[in-house]
Structure formats: structure tokens, C-alpha cells
Amino acid sequence: MIQTTALIDGNNFYASCEQSLDPSLIGRPLVILSNNDGCIISRNPEARNLGIKMGKPYFKISSQLRKLKVVVRSSNYALYGDMSQRLMSLLRKHCEQLEIYSIDEAFASFSSSSEQELHQWARNLRILAIQQLGIPIAIGFGTTKVQAKLANFLAKTIPANAGIFNLLTAEDPEYWLKRIAIEDVWGIGNKLAYWCRMKGINNALQLRDMNTQELQSKSGITGTRIQQELRGESCIPLTPKSKPKQETCVSRSFRRPITTLDELLQAMARRVIIASEKLRRQRQLAGAITIFIRTSPFLPSFYSQSASKKLDIPTDDTSILLKETMELTREIFEPYKALIKAGIIMQKLQSKKHIQQHFFINHNSKIQKKRENLTRVIDQLNNRYGHGTVTWAICGSINEWQMGSKDQSNVSTTLINKIPIIKAE
Ligand SMILES: [Mg+2]
Structure with a gap:
């Protein structure tokens, strides 16, 4: 038996997710923008062939994109996260071991009796990913992770390899290694x-x-x-x-600079709510929090500030975390600073299984249970009907990120009220 390490990767993942949901996009040039429609973070091969570069600020090339008839989509992370889970569960069924490396990449091990069997397995997996998810994948093989990663790069970038490349059985591996620039070597x-x-x-x-x-x-x-x-x-x-996470961070840029305390409190509250939802999904509690704010680094009067607080009892309770964050925000706020980014880091994370109580703080398990039940109901409603269906009044009514995402696709794979309705006469 030959034991092989594979790196499996979704091609142009965000663009592929959008095409999977809306097949009318297939064959047309397509780009995906970052949060608040900032810059290009994914593009399909048709857009790449038009010379559109990754990382370009949208405002600089929006008219060029229009002229070239490129379809533009705001990022839709709920969709990409959901498609990623589907891709990983498909891979899990077909690999002996799977290590999820990023939203669209996983290392896998597979043992086969021959090179043909390995190739057949890879071809089959590519077909399944297209049939079940509409996502094209590339597969690279090697004896080690670095080799697999490089083989994946060759599978993806050289069209003749048709999405599969095996560095172990390639006729002249040295020829291929020579073609990989030092900057493209993993790590x-x-x-x-x-x-x-x-x-x-x-x-x-x-x-x-x-x-x-x-x-x-x-x-x-x-x-x-x-x-x-x-x-x-x-x-x-x-x-x-x-491994369990050590820290969880939620940070976002603003669509336009903000200068008032009210706006900053609202923005910070939204970040805490998302971060505490993340904690509960990870079944972890935060033992400390740090918040940070900053102005544009390109302006001469650059300003950045942060503040931290250690919590007496580690928690994932949104209302406790909100209260602490609001206090910290008031502490670091300075008027007339044009802030463009703010975030929160949940630190000293620990498993929810073992809660260390505080010696001097009275613990009321009845109240605790009630709060947990309330939080669970809120999470369930938001999962079912969309983020922000039930939220805290301090967040205000306008979603600062939604505001900047003009061209977002529907979240029809995760939200029940976004499922397309077909009317039969
Ligand atoms: Mg990828």
C-alpha cells in the first residue's frame, strides 16, 4: 500500500460558491469584493483572463469593470461558510484522515495499491464536488504536506494537469520544482x-x-x-x-469614518455580539477581552488605542461581555478622531466544560440557567431567521456592514425565508 498526503482545495472558492448558487454567472467574468465592498478578494478565470488583479481597491476599477461587463458581488460569508462545511463533510466521507486547513483547503491522507487507483480516487472526488456542490477542486499529492501543497499549486496553475498533480509519480519532479517561485513555497x-x-x-x-x-x-x-x-x-x-482556539477576534472596517461615541458604542456592540456567538459555537468561555480602534494609517495624524479587561468569571454571556465592552469603549474614546476600524479580541479562552467560579462572588445557578436558556433561544432564532433578527437595542437599526454590501447574493442555503419560491399555476 502506498500512503499519500493530499492537499485538496476549492478553486476560486468565493466566486465558485456564487456560481454554484446562481448558474447564470457561469462563463461570465465575476469578482467578489471584501467587507464593505473594499477590494477584490476572489475572481473566476474569466475575470483573471481580462487582467483583473486580486487586492485591487474597488473604487479604483469600478468603471473599468463596468466597461468589461464584469459581474460584481459583495462578499457573502454566511454562504461561503455553509458551502465550506458541505465541502469538508464530502471530503471526510472519502478520505482516511482529514485536517481542515482553511475555509476551502484540507490536507488528507489516502492509501492506495497503485498510482491508477489514486488517480481514479482523485478524479472521482472532483466529479462529486462538482455534482453535489458545483465547486471545482484541485488535488495535489506528495509524501509530505509541503510536497502536497506544491503539487496542488501545480494542479491548479498548469491547465494540462487538469486539477490533479502527483509530485511522486511525475516524470521529472525536479523540472516541476524549478517552476515554483520561492515566494510560492508554502511557509x-x-x-x-x-x-x-x-x-x-x-x-x-x-x-x-x-x-x-x-x-x-x-x-x-x-x-x-x-x-x-x-x-x-x-x-x-x-x-x-x-486544537481549541486560544483567541477569537472580530474586527471590521467602517464604510465611512466615524467620530462620535454613540456610533462607536453601536459598532462595538455589534462586534461583541458576533464574538460571543462565536464563543458559544466553539463551546468556549472568554477569561479576558481586548478592544481596539484606529484611524487610517495613511493619514498623518494616525491614532490607535486599545484597552483590556480580565473577567472575574470566564463567560460566553453576551450581556456580560457587552457591559464590559461598553465601559472599555467609553474609556478609550476620544472625540474628533476619524475612526475607520474597530474590533474585539476574546482572550484566555477555555473550555465550557470546566468553569472556575470566583471565591468572593456569589454564584446563583438558577439565574445562570435562566440566562443560558434565553441566550439559546436568541441564537436559535438568529440561526433560523438570519443574523440580527433578535438583537440588543444598543446596536441601532442600520447594519453598518450591510450598508456597504450593495451586491450581495441571497443566503438561500442558510436562511429559511431566502429559499427561492416557485409558483406553479
Ligand atoms: Mg482556494
């Missing part, structure tokens, strides 16, 4: 890539064969691990069970 950051270039190390093959001691002196264990993995010696194991 090599900008600084290390720059250092490599200065040394004349320009591609994955040269990195594999360079002097290990020299690499270690610059990058420590990180670089040498990547090098070992490139050589086929596994040192980054597959970890199917995700």
Missing part, C-alpha cells in the same frame, strides 16, 4: 523569500538543495522543516483534530 514568508533571492535561491528546487546550516542560521527550525519536507521527510504531521 516561506516575504522576508525569507527576499533573503533567499539575495542568495540566488529563486525556486523550490534550489531551496530543497541549498545548504541546511545556512538556511537554519537565517530561519531557524521553520525553514529547515520546509526543506526537509521538500526532500520528502515528513516533519509536519497531519493533525485531524483541530
Whole structure:
């Protein structure tokens, strides 16, 4: 049996999700914008072929997009999250072990008796992903995670590979490694890539064969691990069970700068509500919180401020977290600062299974139970009828993010009232 590591990745994931929901978009150039319609974060091959670059600010190229008849969609994270779950559950059924790496990527292990069997398995998986989800996927094989990641890159970027590439059985693996720029090697950051270039190390093959001691002196264990993995010696194991999170952050930019305390309190309240919902989904409690605000870094009078608070009893209760956050917000607010971003970080996260009570604070389990029941009902209503169906009055009535997402698709996979209605006469 040959044991292989695979990296499976959804192609142009956000754009593919939109096309899956609205097939009329297939074959037309399509771009997806970040929060508040800031910049381009995903595009389909048709848009790429028109020369539209990732990361471009929308306001700079909106007229060009219009001229080129490119379809523009605001990001719809509820849809992408839901499609991601569906993709991962499909993969789980067909892989021996699965490590979810990001919203659209997973490492997997698969053992096969022959190269043909492995290839057939990959082809089958690609067909299932298209049939069941409408999402094209690329699959790369190697003996290690780094090899699998590079093979995936080659599967995706070289059309002749048709979405599947096996670095182990490729006729001339060195030829392929030479084609991967040092910046595209998984785990090599900008600084290390720059250092490599200065040394004349320009591609994955040269990195594999360079002097290990020299690499270690610059990058420590990180670089040498990547090098070992490139050589086929596994040192980054597959970890199917995700580790519990240490921190959870919710931060957003504003559509326009805000300057008043009322607006900031509203914005902060929305972030706390989302962050505490996240905590409850992760079955975790926060032991501390930090909030932060800032103005534009491109303005000369850049201003940023943060404040933290340790909580007496770790909690996931929105009303307690709201109260603490509102106090912190009042503390750090300064008038006349044109704030463009604010966020909250939930820290010292711990499992909900073991709650450490406070010695000096009286604990009333009856009240606690009542509050938990209320929170559960609110979460259920919001899950069923959409985020913000039931919320706290301090949030106000206008959704600052919705305001900036002009062209968002329907959330018909997660919201019952958004399911298309077909009228038969
Ligand atoms: Mg992807």
C-alpha cells in the first residue's frame, strides 16, 4: 500500500460558491469584493483572463469593470461558510484522515495499491464536488504536506494537469520544482523569500538543495522543516483534530469614518455580539477581552488605542461581555478622531466544560440557567431567521456592514425565508 498526503482545495472558492448558487454567472467574468465592498478578494478565470488583479481597491476599477461587463458581488460569508462545511463533510466521507486547513483547503491522507487507483480516487472526488456542490477542486499529492501543497499549486496553475498533480509519480519532479517561485513555497514568508533571492535561491528546487546550516542560521527550525519536507521527510504531521482556539477576534472596517461615541458604542456592540456567538459555537468561555480602534494609517495624524479587561468569571454571556465592552469603549474614546476600524479580541479562552467560579462572588445557578436558556433561544432564532433578527437595542437599526454590501447574493442555503419560491399555476 502506498500512503499519500493530499492537499485538496476549492478553486476560486468565493466566486465558485456564487456560481454554484446562481448558474447564470457561469462563463461570465465575476469578482467578489471584501467587507464593505473594499477590494477584490476572489475572481473566476474569466475575470483573471481580462487582467483583473486580486487586492485591487474597488473604487479604483469600478468603471473599468463596468466597461468589461464584469459581474460584481459583495462578499457573502454566511454562504461561503455553509458551502465550506458541505465541502469538508464530502471530503471526510472519502478520505482516511482529514485536517481542515482553511475555509476551502484540507490536507488528507489516502492509501492506495497503485498510482491508477489514486488517480481514479482523485478524479472521482472532483466529479462529486462538482455534482453535489458545483465547486471545482484541485488535488495535489506528495509524501509530505509541503510536497502536497506544491503539487496542488501545480494542479491548479498548469491547465494540462487538469486539477490533479502527483509530485511522486511525475516524470521529472525536479523540472516541476524549478517552476515554483520561492515566494510560492508554502511557509516561506516575504522576508525569507527576499533573503533567499539575495542568495540566488529563486525556486523550490534550489531551496530543497541549498545548504541546511545556512538556511537554519537565517530561519531557524521553520525553514529547515520546509526543506526537509521538500526532500520528502515528513516533519509536519497531519493533525485531524483541530486544537481549541486560544483567541477569537472580530474586527471590521467602517464604510465611512466615524467620530462620535454613540456610533462607536453601536459598532462595538455589534462586534461583541458576533464574538460571543462565536464563543458559544466553539463551546468556549472568554477569561479576558481586548478592544481596539484606529484611524487610517495613511493619514498623518494616525491614532490607535486599545484597552483590556480580565473577567472575574470566564463567560460566553453576551450581556456580560457587552457591559464590559461598553465601559472599555467609553474609556478609550476620544472625540474628533476619524475612526475607520474597530474590533474585539476574546482572550484566555477555555473550555465550557470546566468553569472556575470566583471565591468572593456569589454564584446563583438558577439565574445562570435562566440566562443560558434565553441566550439559546436568541441564537436559535438568529440561526433560523438570519443574523440580527433578535438583537440588543444598543446596536441601532442600520447594519453598518450591510450598508456597504450593495451586491450581495441571497443566503438561500442558510436562511429559511431566502429559499427561492416557485409558483406553479
Ligand atoms: Mg482556494
